[in-house]
Amino acid sequence: VPRADDPTSFLPLPSAPLHILLALGEGERHGYGLMSDVEALSDGAVTMGPGTLYGAIKRLLADKLIEESTERADPELTEQRRRYYRLTGLGEQVCAAEVRRLSKLLDRAGSGAWRPGGASLGKA
Amino acid sequence: MARHASLYQRLLWLYPAGFRREYGEEMVLVFTDRLREEVGRRGRGASARVWLHTLGDLALSAPKQQLEAFMSRPQTTPVQLFAVVATIVLTIAAASYFAGPLALVPFLALAAWLVYQERRAQYVRPRPSTWQRWVTAGVGLVAVAWVPAVAWLAITEWAWLAMMVLTFVAVVLVVIGVAMGMRDRPRGPVAPA
Numbered sequence: 135v136p137r138a139d140d141p142t143s144f145l146p147l148p149s150a151p152l153h154i155l156l157a158l159g160e161g162e163r164h165g166y167g168l169m170s171d172v173e174a175l176s177d178g179a180v181t182m183g184p185g186t187l188y189g190a191i192k193r194l195l196a197d198k199l200i201e202e203s204t205e206r207a208d209p210e211l212t213e214q215r216r217r218y219y220r221l222t223g224l225g226e227q228v229c230a231a232e233v234r235r236l237s238k239l240l241d242r243a244g245s246g247a248w249r250p251g252g253a254s255l256g257k258a
Numbered sequence: 259m260a261r262h263a264s265l266y267q268r269l270l271w272l273y274p275a276g277f278r279r280e281y282g283e284e285m286v287l288v289f290t291d292r293l294r295e296e297v298g299r300r301g302r303g304a305s306a307r308v309w310l311h312t313l314g315d316l317a318l319s320a321p322k323q324q325l326e327a328f329m330s331r332p333q334t335t336p337v338q339l340f341a342v343v344a345t346i347v348l349t350i351a352a353a354s355y356f357a358g359p360l361a362l363v364p365f366l367a368l369a370a371w372l373v374y375q376e377r378r379a380q381y382v383r384p385r386p387s388t389w390q391r392w393v394t395a396g397v398g399l400v401a402v403a404w405v406p407a408v409a410w411l412a413i414t415e416w417a418w419l420a421m422m423v424l425t426f427v428a429v430v431l432v433v434i435g436v437a438m439g440m441r442d443r444p445r446g447p448v449a450p451a
Binding site for chain 1: 285
């Protein structure tokens with residue numbers, strides 16, 4: 135069960151929430167901004183529709199990994215009808231922990247511990 | 259663009275009411291932004307591509323949100339969950355062996371009961387009574403019991419026996435539920451608070 139005092143208890147993150155957290159790492163975004171950034175971040179591999187996007191946002195808000203932002207960093211960009219979202223402190227920690235986990239996994243895979251059709255990860 | 263937005267807004271009906279209220283307006287904005295950008299970049303034909311992607315998203319995310327909403331309701335019981343899952347699975351099964359309009363009657367009855375209970379739980383009272391749960395279980399069981407018959411499957415003697423036993427149990431459940439409901443009805447004038 136995810137606990138606020140232990141960011142690793144949220145791991146592993148599903149694909150959509152992870153991409154949203156990564157996109158919010160660059161600053162607050164509204165829904166369509168997030169959708170576009172996620173697509174750009176993943177080189178078009180992850181394309182979310184509105185249902186998937188807001189389903190993930192709902193979950194992230196409930197877990198307090200993101201929050202609605204009421205003040206705009208740039209008031210010129212404010213669109214009253216839109217809601218903007220930003221990372222919380224816990225969200226940053228969880229995102230960092232997930233990135234570390236994935237990096238470690240990729241390091242192990244890249245170091246030759248895993249070969250297609252050959253040995254699996256872990257001790258030889 | 260307004261026509262597309264209006265159509266998408268109608269499709270949002272497939273999501274749970276709470277989710278729709280919270281995010282519906284934003285979802286329509288996101289959809290129209292996407293449509294506008296794609297049409298601007300690739301021409302009018304791109305709208306079909308956006309719709310295809312959006313309908314795929316709808317087909318995957320709406321049932322997920324419905325199930326989440328259903329599971330998160332404090333009054334959801336395992337019996338209700340079983341009834342909902344059974345209705346979905348068995349309606350698909352019956353539809354694939356569809357042999358007549360009668361095939362859908364038990365499932366429609368179950369769906370109607372669940373919708374009634376959902377509305378009642380949402381607007382009239384916070385939790386369904388025990389008698390409602392018994393009736394739901396009974397109606398659900400009838401729907402399950404009569405799948406082989408309504409789907410016109412080959413019914414062996416054992417299958418008939420099982421159907422009859424299940425139907426009997428279902429009737430008992432409904433009768434118990436109705437009896438409880440009758441007993442729960444307030445008698446006489448209600449005392450002022």
